[in-house]
Amino acid sequence: EVVLTQSPGILSLSPGDSATLSCRTSQSVEFNHLAWYRQRPGQAPRILIYGASYRATGIPDRFTGRGAGTDFTLTISRLEPEDFAVYYCQQYGLSPYIFGGGTRVEI
Amino acid sequence: DVQLVASGGGLVQPGSDLRLSCTASGFRFIGSAFHWVRQTPGKGLEWLARIRSKANSYATAYAASVKGRFTISRDDSSQKTFLQMTGLEADDTGVYYCTRGYNGLDNNMFDFWGQGILVSVSS
Numbered sequence: 001e002v003v004l005t006q007s008p009g010i011l012s013l014s015p016g017d018s019a020t021l022s023c024r025t026s027q028s029v030e031f032n033h034l035a036w037y038r039q040r041p042g043q044a045p046r047i048l049i050y051g052a053s054y055r056a057t058g059i060p061d062r063f064t065g066r067g068a069g070t071d072f073t074l075t076i077s078r079l080e081p082e083d084f085a086v087y088y089c090q091q092y093g094l095s096p097y098i099f100g101g102g103t104r105v106e107i
Numbered sequence: 108d109v110q111l112v113a114s115g116g117g118l119v120q121p122g123s124d125l126r127l128s129c130t131a132s133g134f135r136f137i138g139s140a141f142h143w144v145r146q147t148p149g150k151g152l153e154w155l156a157r158i159r160s161k162a163n164s165y166a167t168a169y170a171a172s173v174k175g176r177f178t179i180s181r182d183d184s185s186q187k188t189f190l191q192m193t194g195l196e197a198d199d200t201g202v203y204y205c206t207r208g209y210n211g212l213d214n215n216m217f218d219f220w221g222q223g224i225l226v227s228v229s230s
Contacts, residue, residue, distance in 0.1 A: 033215075037217075047218050095215075097215050099154065102152075
């Protein structure tokens with residue numbers, strides 16, 4: 001099964017900064033079926049990006065997904081207070097639909 | 108409004124069975140795939156099971172960690188999805204989420220999630 005490795009584990013930044021999160025997969029992701037989620041404390045994850053680069057409904061253009069094959073990034077520009085959370089990537093091309101271990105973006 | 112409301116969790120002893128339910132409203136249930144995902148301190152987010160729509164023969168898929176012990180099902184008439192869990196182990200302890208395919212379609216990325224239900228397996 002595919003293994004998703006997210007880095008860094010923790011990113012310490014300030015509001016207004018930009019963040020770049022990485023997700024590397026052990027095998028090429030079919031059709032770039034790679035999604036990103038944000039999870040705030042006490043809440044369920046929320047989808048941000050699907051298809052590696054398509055913003056989900058209601059997601060602002062501060063969030064940009066890029067990548068293909070085995071190397072993907074999520075860039076968040078102009079960090080806002082609600083962006084300090086944990087971010088997960090997920091491959092959904094082939095079962096099992098594995099999640100990465102997460103990157104915590106903290107103040 | 109789209110809603111997924113989960114129920115059925117609780118504290119059980121190792122070896123017990125438990126059935127989780129998830130009631131959906133606010134969207135076209137029959138066209139959507141449904142999934143169960145759990146979250147544990149040790150393993151983070153773990154996808155568990157999927158059931159596709161009737162148009163895709165209600166096809167199911169499971170994570171290796173639960174295959175043979177967990178069964179996902181759905182009842183389109185009552186707009187519910189279920190996760191039957193048998194032979195529960197301490198490692199099954201966690202918060203369980205039901206979730207639907209994005210935009211209420213038969214796919215494998217998730218937009219709306221249930222509220223999360225705690226399952227604790229302990230003697």
